[in-house]
Amino acid sequence: MKPLTFTRVISICAALLAVLFVVVVAALKVGAVPISISDLALNLARTIFGRRIEMPSEYRMIVFDIRFPRIVLGMLVGGALSVAGTSFQALLRNPLADPYVLGVSSGGAVGAILSLIFLPRIPLVTPLGAFLGAIATISAVYFLGRRHGQLDSTTLLLAGIISASFLSALISFLVTTLATRDLRGIVFWLMGDLSTPVPDSLHWALLAALLLGIGSIYTTAADLNVITAGEREATHLGVDVTRVKLVVYVSASLLTGIAVSVSGAIGYVGLLVPHAMRMLFGSDYRILIPASAIGGAIAVVAADTLARTVMAPTELPVGAVTAMLGAPFFIYLLRRRLS
C-alpha cells in the first residue's frame, strides 16, 4: 500500500509549477512583437525573484504591462474555477458538476450585473455581488436537485442546466436595460473574456479572497476523501459533514464569484481540469486540490493564448475556446457514465 505522502504532494506541485512557467513564457512570447524565449524566461525569472527587468522599454511595456497582467488574471481565474469544480463534484456527488454547467457562473454574472446597475461606483461591490449571486444559485440548484430528500444526479444536472438557461435569459434582459454601457464589451465579458484589465486597487483583495477560498477548501481535503466514499459513512468516521459542506459551498461560491466578476462565465474549466488531474494523480483530494489550482492556471492561460492568436488580429473570447473543448468532453463523460 502506497498512500499519499507530503513529499509526493510537493513534487507534483513543483512539476506542475514548472509546466506553468513554460506555458507563461510561451504565452508572453506569442504575439506581434518578436522577443526571444531565453530573454523572456530570464526576465520572468528575474521578476519572480524581485529583480529588475532588463529589456528595451517598448518591449517591456508590451510584454510586462499588457500581456503579463492578462496572464496573471488567467491564472487566478483558472485556479479559482478548477478548485470550485473539484469541490462541487465531491459535495454534489456528481462527477459532471462544474460551476458553469450548474448555472453558478450565470448566477454570479447576474449578481455582478445587478451590482453594476445599482451600485456602479463602488469597486469591491462587483465581486461581492457575483459571490452572492453564485451562492444563491448553488443553494437553489441544490434544493431543486433533490428527490425524496436525496440528491439525484440527473435531477441535479437538469436543475443546473435549467437554472443556467433561465439566468441567461435574465442576463439578456438586464443587458438591454444597460444602455449606458458598451454592449459589445458586456456580451464579450459574459462569454468569458480576460482582455478587460482589473483595476490595480482590486488586485490584492481578489488575490486574498482567492487564497482564502482555496485554503479553506484545502483544510477539508481529508474529509472530502471520506465524503466521496459515502456521506453516511463519513459521519461514522468522525467527519462533521454539515460543517464541511458549509465551508466548501461558501468557499467554492466565493471562488466562482471572484472568477466571474473579473472574467465572466468561462465554462468547463472546472470540469476538464479536475478530471485530467484525477487521471494523472488519482482521486485523493489532498493532491487534487493543489493540482487543480495549478492545472486550472495552466489551462486558462493556454486557452487564452489560443484565443488571442488563432484568428489574430481578431481575438476570440477565451470562454469560446474552453467551451469548444469542454462541451465534447462533457458528452464523453456523460456517455461513459451511462454505459
Add this chain to the structure above:
Amino acid sequence: MSTAGNTSSAADAVTRGGEAPVRLNVEQASYAYHTSGNSAPLFTLAATSFRARQREIVTILGPNASGKSTLLKLIAGSLEPLSGRVELEGFEISRLDARTRAQRIAMVHQESALLFPTRAGEYALQGRHPYGRLMRFETPEDIQITENALAQVGATHLRDRWMHEISGGEKQRVILARALAQQPILLLLDEPTLHLDIGAQVELLERLRQLASENRYTVVVVTHELSLAAEFADQVVLMHNGRCLRVGTPAEVYRQDLLEQVFDAPLDVEIGPEGRPRVHIRGARSGQYLRR
C-alpha cells in the same frame, strides 16, 4: 473453523460475559420521527432496554419497519434518544463528539456507491480518519494497523484491487477491514448479509464470531435473517412495530407463536443439539397467508 468449535466459543463468551463489566447499556431508550414540529409522529420506537458486554454478539432481529434501524442509529449516536439513555462504558453516546465516537464505534453499512474509483487498500485506510488531524498524512503506524485489519479479514490480496472490480463478498470484507482499522470497542453492522450469497453470509458471521472473541469487540448486528441470528447471536433483541418484544438468548426468544406473529409467516421452531433454535418454514400451501 468448524461450526462445533464456534458454538462452544459462543457458550464461553456467554459465561465470560457474566463476569465482564457492561459495555453497552441501552436503558429505556425511545425515539419518534416527526414530519414537522407539532404533527403526530410518523414512527415511534417505544422504550427499549438491553445490555451487552465485551465479546458478545447481539442481534437486533425483526421484519422491515420494526424499528431495528432506529435502534441501531440510537446506538451509533446519529440519533439522540427522546427519553432514556444509550451509554458506552458509562458515557452517553449521542453526547460524544464525532471524532471520539468514531474512535470507539465503527459502523458497517450496506455498501454505498463510490464517487470515484478507489483501491481497496486506500478504502480500508479511511478507517484511520478519526485519528488524523486536519491535513495529516497517514503515518507508518496507520498503514500497519490497516494492513493488520486487512489480514484479519483475509483481504490482504485485495489491497491493490479497485473496489468496483471485486465481488460483493470481497467488498464486504474490505468494508469490515475499514471498520477494524478504526480500532473500535463496539462494532455495528446494518443488514451486513443483505447482498451476500449463503456461503459469504456464513463466512462473514464466523468472522464476526472470531473478531468478537479475539479483539474483545461488542458486536451489534441488525438483521431479518432468522436462521443466521439463531446460529451466531449470544443475545437477540426481537423488534416488532417499533416495540421491543423480548430480549434474551436465541433459545429464549425463538418461540413459535412469537416469531409467527412478528414475521407473519408459518414457522416451525426446534431446538438443535447445541441448544440453538432452528427455524423452518412450514409448508405454506393452504393459502391462508396470502394477503388480501
